[in-house]
Amino acid sequence: MDELTIAMPKGRIFEEAYELLVKAGYDLPKELDDSRKLIVEAPNEKFRFILAKPMDVPVYVEHGVADVGIAGKDVMLEHERSVHELLDLGISRCYIATAGLPNTAMNEMTPRIATKYPKVASHFYRSKGEQVEIIELNGSIELAPMIGLADRIVDIVSTGKTLKENGLVEYEQIVGITSRLIANPVSYRLKQERISELVEKLRKQVTL
Incomplete structure (x- = not known):
């Protein structure tokens, strides 16, 4: 049986994906769930996990x-990597939305949009026929409207709690987000039987 190397993000997606794999019948080591290692073996299943940042x-x-x-899906939309998207796992549900201070209009000249998703934001405003200036930030996006850096932000929203705590309101939902199983095109050909088995086992556990 071919060993399968699986890249997974740490945090919420990892926790939900781990649970999904166990429900699908895979025998995974319990320490995988709280391991500080970056590479973890699951010898009973011939899995090798690389634990990485979501963007990587x-x-x-x-x-x-x-x-x-x-x-x-947010990472996939923003970076458009050459991979096969095999299955919507239906986990880590959230969405990308625009937000800003309540009851405030955008600058009529050139509105400024702060985001860590410049490609998604640009595409959204272009599709509406609006010209905007995109300001790319990597953290604390909610700060931008509060200090006058931007008219709106484009960011991930899960519960809306962070927006509310910072005095912001949601204006428009852009796209719903879930986590996806993706594959390297060459690996998909060479290890098709192994990967197809993984897809089918996970598909039976997916709730969309």
């Missing part, structure tokens, strides 16, 4: 150091 998972899969991976 598709990079590892695209370059073939991981055969498959689990990545949020």
